[in-house]
Amino acid sequence: MGTALLYDEEMTKYKLLWVDPACKIEVPERLTVSYEALVRSGLSDRCISVPAREASDSEILLVHSEAYLEAVKKTPYMTLEDLKEFTLQFGDVYFHPNIYHCAKLASGSALQLVDSVMTGKVRNGIALVRPPGHHSMHGAANGFCVFNNVAIAARYAKQKYGVKRVLIVDWDIHHGQGVQYCFEDDPSVLYFSWHRYEHQNFWPNLRESDYDSVGKESGTGFNVNVPWNKVGMENSDYLSVFCHVLLPVAYEFCPDLVLVCAGFDSAIGDPEGEMCATPDIFAHLTHLLMNLAGGKLCAVLEGGYNLTSLAQSVCQTVQTLLGDPLPQLANLRGPCKSAIESLQCARSAHRRYWSFLKHAADPPMTDISTKHIKSTMEEEEKREMAEEERCTEGKVWPEPPERLCPPVCSGSVLPDDVACPDGLKRLSSSKDLEPLLVSKLKNRSRTAAVDGDGVTTFSRLYTLIEKLVANEIRNGLVLVPDVTAAMCVVQDLTSDLVKRVLVVCVGKEKELDYVTTDGKVLVVQISSEDNEEQRSKYYIPVCLKKGCSDTSGFIQAVFGLLLPLGYEYNPDLVLLVRMPGSGVVDSMWQQLIGLLQGFAKGHTLVLMQVNEKASMGSTASALLGHPAPPLQELQTPFPEDGDALERLRERLQADWKMLQTTS
Numbered sequence: 039m040g041t042a043l044l045y046d047e048e049m050t051k052y053k054l055l056w057v058d059p060a061c062k063i064e065v066p067e068r069l070t071v072s073y074e075a076l077v078r079s080g081l082s083d084r085c086i087s088v089p090a091r092e093a094s095d096s097e098i099l100l101v102h103s104e105a106y107l108e109a110v111k112k113t114p115y116m117t118l119e120d121l122k123e124f125t126l127q128f129g130d131v132y133f134h135p136n137i138y139h140c141a142k143l144a145s146g147s148a149l150q151l152v153d154s155v156m157t158g159k160v161r162n163g164i165a166l167v168r169p170p171g172h173h174s175m176h177g178a179a180n181g182f183c184v185f186n187n188v189a190i191a192a193r194y195a196k197q198k199y200g201v202k203r204v205l206i207v208d209w210d211i212h213h214g215q216g217v218q219y220c221f222e223d224d225p226s227v228l229y230f231s232w233h234r235y236e237h238q239n240f241w242p243n244l245r246e247s248d249y250d251s252v253g254k255e256s257g258t259g260f261n262v263n264v265p266w267n268k269v270g271m272e273n274s275d276y277l278s279v280f281c282h283v284l285l286p287v288a289y290e291f292c293p294d295l296v297l298v299c300a301g302f303d304s305a306i307g308d309p310e311g312e313m314c315a316t317p318d319i320f321a322h323l324t325h326l327l328m329n330l331a332g333g334k335l336c337a338v339l340e341g342g343y344n345l346t347s348l349a350q351s352v353c354q355t356v357q358t359l360l361g362d363p364l365p366q367l368a369n370l371r372g373p374c375k376s377a378i379e380s381l382q383c384a385r386s387a388h389r390r391y392w393s394f395l396k397h398a399a400d401p402p403m404t405d406i407s408t409k410h411i412k413s414t415m416e417e418e419e420k421r422e423m424a425e426e427e428r429c430t431e432g433k434v435w436p437e438p439p440e441r442l443c444p445p446v447c448s449g450s451v452l453p454d455d456v457a458c459p460d461g462l463k464r465l466s467s468s469k470d471l472e473p474l475l476v477s478k479l480k481n482r483s484r485t486a487a488v489d490g491d492g493v494t495t496f497s498r499l500y501t502l503i504e505k506l507v508a509n510e511i512r513n514g515l516v517l518v519p520d521v522t523a524a525m526c527v528v529q530d531l532t533s534d535l536v537k538r539v540l541v542v543c544v545g546k547e548k549e550l551d552y553v554t555t556d557g558k559v560l561v562v563q564i565s566s567e568d569n570e571e572q573r574s575k576y577y578i579p580v581c582l583k584k585g586c587s588d589t590s591g592f593i594q595a596v597f598g599l600l601l602p603l604g605y606e607y608n609p610d611l612v613l614l615v616r617m618p619g620s621g622v623v624d625s626m627w628q629q630l631i632g633l634l635q636g637f638a639k640g641h642t643l644v645l646m647q648v649n650e651k652a653s654m655g656s657t658a659s660a661l662l663g664h665p666a667p668p669l670q671e672l673q674t675p676f677p678e679d680g681d682a683l684e685r686l687r688e689r690l691q692a693d694w695k696m697l698q699t700t701s
């Protein structure tokens with residue numbers, strides 16, 4: 039299924055008609071540069087174009103008051119003076135004779151997007167709209183917004199399609215207070231927002247934008263705010279908050295639909311945000327949400343005022359919605375001190391509402407009193423100031439790397455008597471291996487264990503790996519008689535082909551005899567084994583008391599540990615090994631494959647044992663990019679697992695900065 043693109047140039051036909059410094063950045067060109075970038079890059083042709091439409095009165099009244107709607111209805115007939123007068127009653131917004139029409143088109147576009155996704159016409163999509171929506175409220179326009187496009191879409195989806203749970207992710211750099219007010223007492227809509235806050239010194243300067251606004255009444259726990267108290271936040275900070283706050287909660291919430299308030303003023307170069315995250319981060323933020331709700335994701339444009347980073351960020355988002363490989367994010371150095379504090383505050387504010395956050399630490403000691411710590415803070419502040427200079431001063435960033443789609447998506451190496459799953463390309467032809475390599479394999483005591491001479495399988499495997507590395511194939515599935523033997527051989531085969539291999543080992547096995555210390559391989563093993571004594575920087579055993587069949591514990595290990603590690607390690611190949619008898623649940627297995635595609639440009643090699651070929655179909659489906667089925671009823675992870683994971687993270691965070699969640 040495809041990706042919907044909604045754009046109508048009519049929404050470019052309004053602008054600021056008088057002098058107002060606060061509003062001058064909200065210009066029609068925001069839409070034209072975004073759309074033109076999609077056209078120029080060929081991305082628009084790959085999308086399914088869906089026409090915009092005007093939202094009806096009743097649709098607008100799902101969120102707004104009749105009085106407000108009636109007032110806005112009068113604006114097309116107002117003189118310039120009347121418009122100025124009318125605008126004064128609201129904050130940081132302007133009106134124009136054509137803005138009512140455009141606001142109806144913006145909301146209507148979001149509804150068209152919901153229709154397209156909910157009726158299965160498309161899998162996901164994006165609506166390029168203006169005016170934005172997330173600041174507008176029941177009875178008021180605000181922050182360039184007239185109607186709350188995403189809030190209306192959420193109510194519409196529930197009313198028309200009986201959607202039970204809607205997740206709204208607001209990655210715009212401003213707090214969508216309009217959305218928060220709309221759903222703060224509603225447990226069927228989980229609103230997540232991060233936003234520049236600077237301890238309430240940044241617009242819209244609201245006390246209720248802080249992390250302790252968790253919702254109210256029956257909506258308590260369903261409002262998650264992550265305030266950024268400094269500018270200059272980078273990719274690491276954004277990914278840390280996704281891994282350690284949003285995703286655990288989102289997976290536990292298990293939404294039927296994901297709406298994104300896709301504002302790109304959180305990107306580098308934006309005058310409002312003054313952050314340093316690069317446009318390619320939106321490829322990953324989008325990807326991390328795409329396995330929720332069976333892939334039903336609707337992104338609606340909010341802010342974004344640097345026309346260069348806006349256009350790039352929109353392209354990165356659309357390319358991911360289309361299923362293209364993700365760009366590798368280099369040198370992620372872990373969240374900065376301020377981000378860790380925000381993250382820790384948000385986690386501790388919500389630990390009583392979300393079982394995945396149950397083991398979150400206490401909030402940081404904000405009233406830091408002793409001199410010594412204060413001076414450290416000052417040093418830290420100085421360093422971060424320097425940081426900001428470098429980043430906002432320059433306002434230059436590299437063009438996001440090209441994300442080429444390999445000609446073949448998924449290759450397979452299978453025993454001759456095993457049928458190849460639909461969609462996979464079987465590798466049969468295999469050039470002879472170099473004699474040197476053959477002897478290396480031969481002297482590996484266990485190669486022969488794999489099959490007859492073993493060399494046939496491994497020459498095909500070698501070919502597959504070469505094609506992955508050459509980006510001729512994106513990912514692959516390998517079925518062998520003995521995965522343990524095969525793991526070692528893959529290690530030999532890859533050692534001179536790739537710099538870094540992330541090995542994700544699901545389930546326990548006899549012994550893992552090739553744990554390297556040179557950093558060329560990072561092994562994360564999730565099993566019921568407690569191999570604590572073997573742990574090292576590059577071999578990380580995660581023990582789940584009830585083993586991999588405990589999906590709650592598994593998903594917690596994935597978000598709390600595996601993903602942050604993977605981002606920091608930045609592998610060139612991911613080897614996912616499914617040990618026989620791991621007990622991993624199929625939907626979890628597919629979610630894992632989907633999430634791991636975010637690394638190494640999607641070069642994932644799945645190694646399974648022949649006697650597990652029953653899972654080949656679901657494995658192939660995930661490798662081909664089909665969204666994983668939602669995880670069913672996740673119950674609370676076992677306390678000992680939650681504690682063990684926190685302890686493991688504390689011990690590892692000296693080596694792995696992306697694991698930090700406490701200051």
Ligand SMILES: NCCCNCCCCCC(=O)CS
Nearest residue numbers: 060130181182212241340341
């Ligand atoms: N009143 C002092 C100046 C504050 N500037 C206000 C800017 C509003 C931004 C709204 C926005 O970007 C929507 S995504």
Ligand SMILES: [Zn+2]
Nearest residue numbers: 210211212341
């Ligand atoms: Zn914004």
